[in-house]
Amino acid sequence: MLQNSSLKRHSVPVHQWREDHGWQKHDACLEDLCTDGPSRPPRAISKDTKVFIIVTSAAQIRACRQLQDLLVNSFCMPHLWWSNYINNANGYFGCETTRDADNITGFNTWAYFEAKHLPSNMNYYWSTIKVFTRWLPSTNQTGILLFDTSEDMLNSLFNPDLDQINDPFWVYARILEDVARLDESTVWDIRDQVRGLETVSYQSGQKPKPDYRRLHDIARHAIHVTEALEVTVQNIDQISRQHEIFVNSRTDLQVEPAHQKVSERLAFFKSYIDSARQRSISNEKRLQNEIQLAFNIVAQHDAAITVEISRAARSDSETMKTLAFVTLTFLPPTFICALFSMSFFHYDGGSGWGVSKQIWIYWVIAVPMTVATALVWNHWNKLFPGDSDGLPHKGAAKSLPEYNEGSFVHD
Numbered sequence: 001m002l003q004n005s006s007l008k009r010h011s012v013p014v015h016q017w018r019e020d021h022g023w024q025k026h027d028a029c030l031e032d033l034c035t036d037g038p039s040r041p042p043r044a045i046s047k048d049t050k051v052f053i054i055v056t057s058a059a060q061i062r063a064c065r066q067l068q069d070l071l072v073n074s075f076c077m078p079h080l081w082w083s084n085y086i087n088n089a090n091g092y093f094g095c096e097t098t099r100d101a102d103n104i105t106g107f108n109t110w111a112y113f114e115a116k117h118l119p120s121n122m123n124y125y126w127s128t129i130k131v132f133t134r135w136l137p138s139t140n141q142t143g144i145l146l147f148d149t150s151e152d153m154l155n156s157l158f159n160p161d162l163d164q165i166n167d168p169f170w171v172y173a174r175i176l177e178d179v180a181r182l183d184e185s186t187v188w189d190i191r192d193q194v195r196g197l198e199t200v201s202y203q204s205g206q207k208p209k210p211d212y213r214r215l216h217d218i219a220r221h222a223i224h225v226t227e228a229l230e231v232t233v234q235n236i237d238q239i240s241r242q243h244e245i246f247v248n249s250r251t252d253l254q255v256e257p258a259h260q261k262v263s264e265r266l267a268f269f270k271s272y273i274d275s276a277r278q279r280s281i282s283n284e285k286r287l288q289n290e291i292q293l294a295f296n297i298v299a300q301h302d303a304a305i306t307v308e309i310s311r312a313a314r315s316d317s318e319t320m321k322t323l324a325f326v327t328l329t330f331l332p333p334t335f336i337c338a339l340f341s342m343s344f345f346h347y348d349g350g351s352g353w354g355v356s357k358q359i360w361i362y363w364v365i366a367v368p369m370t371v372a373t374a375l376v377w378n379h380w381n382k383l384f385p386g387d388s389d390g391l392p393h394k395g396a397a398k399s400l401p402e403y404n405e406g407s408f409v410h411d
Contacts, residue, residue: 014044015053017160030067035074038098038105039138042074051142051160058130058147062087075134075143081110090114091231093238095246107135107168107246111175111239113232115182116224118189120196122214124221127182129153131175135168144171154178167258169243173265176236180272183229187276190222190283197290202297210294219291222284229277236270 011027018024032044033054045052061067062082071077076098080086095109113129130147142165144157156174164170197215202208243266247259339345344356 012054012056015055015158016045016049017051017158018046018048019050019162020048023158030070033070033074038076038100039136041136041139041141041143045141045143047139049141050162050165051144051157053144053146053157055146055149058087061147071145075132075145076106076108077110077132078108081132090227091235093235093242095242104137106137109133109168109171109242111172111235113175113179113182113235114228115179115186116221116228117186118193118218118221118225120192122217127153129175129179129182131171133168133171140166142168142171153182161261164258164261166256167243167247167262169239169246169262169266170258172239173262173269176266176269176273179232180269180276183232183273183276186225186228187280187283190218190225190280190287193218194222194283194286194290198286208294208297208301210298212294215287215291215294219284219287222280222287226277226280226284229273229280233270233274233277236266236273240266240270 011029012033013025014028015023015025028044033042035042041047041049041052061071068082072079076096078094078096081094086092089112091112091114093109093111095107097104098106098108110132111129112131115127116124117127118124129149131149132145132147134143135141136143142160146154154175156177157171159174161170164173197218240263243259243263247263342362344359344362346354346356348354
């Protein structure tokens with residue numbers, strides 16, 4: 001027996017159910033949970049108790065090796081149940097028959113269910129049901145350990161059925177009532193979010209502004225809900241399979257109605273939660289439709305703006321053509337006027353028009369300057385294309401901010 005003052009100080013609430021007295025609650029120190037043998041209940045549990053429930057925190061027990069050893073010894077818990085990879089799972093079910101040298105001492109089961117809730121304010125939270133059970137065939141007692149699960153969450157456990165207590169799987173026939181209630185709530189949380197998106201109308205002529213961040217978050221939560229439901233359905237399959245194996249291995253249970261009642265209840269909840277999973281999948285598809293619709297509406301609006309810009313550009317092009325034609329029409333007369341207005345030409349009423357012998361200076365300067373301008377313009381566009389087409393220079397990309405993969409973090 002473990003002798004440690006910390007075990008004496010640390011107490012946990014214990015609920016005991018007797019057929020004649022109903023439920024009674026008291027606090028027991030962990031040292032009182034020690035047992036006199038693997039086929040006997042803890043010392044804090046009376047012999048006439050049919051069901052006892054212990055509520056505690058898995059985090060506190062993980063932090064103390066002595067507490068783990070105490071529960072392992074008292075309830076024959078497998079050490080793997082306290083491993084890190086089991087703690088990080090998204091759901092599971094397991095069972096184990098314990099034996100000594102002579103006969104069977106007990107039957108253990110453990111399971112974990114989780115559900116993700118998404119209220120209207122988008123402040124999501126998780127509900128978890130983590131349970132370990134031990135059924136003692138010698139005394140026909142069922143011990144239930146609830147870890148990190150509130151007492152109010154599992155109301156169904158506090159209403160045991162005497163006709164089913166002889167079957168250790170009656171616990172899951174009850175727990176699945178609360179699991180189904182939680183799963184139904186999570187599915188409708190997503191459904192309400194999706195329905196809110198479906199009722200949003202976009203005004204014609206106004207630029208649509210979908211909240212893509214919110215759409216992404218809802219889709220992420222919807223995926224988590226569907227994942228949890230799929231794991232729950234797999235857990236129920238495993239529970240049903242192990243239940244059949246357990247019943248077939250014990251001839252004393254084959255003639256009792258407990259097996260049939262528990263089996264029928266497990267089958268019902270499998271069907272019910274599977275239907276909730278189908279609704280969750282439907283929510284995901286409806287959400288994808290809304291996301292696609294948002295993208296299409298924005299793309300349609302942008303396409304309409306592009307068409308308007310194209311029409312305006314075409315109108316501007318026609319205007320520029322008119323201006324170019326007018327400029328080209330008056331360019332020759334303008335050139336002639338500018339040319340004859342130079343001092344190289346003069347007019348005498350008696351002798352008529354006269355041309356200076358230095359007119360060649362104009363052509364010697366004007367022609368090379370025109371050719372040089374054309375060559376500079378042509379080579380400038382080839383050497384510095386960014387200055388003419390509006391694109392950045394080759395070295396401008398170095399000044400752009402680098403993309404960091406770790407900048408986007410999702411929960």
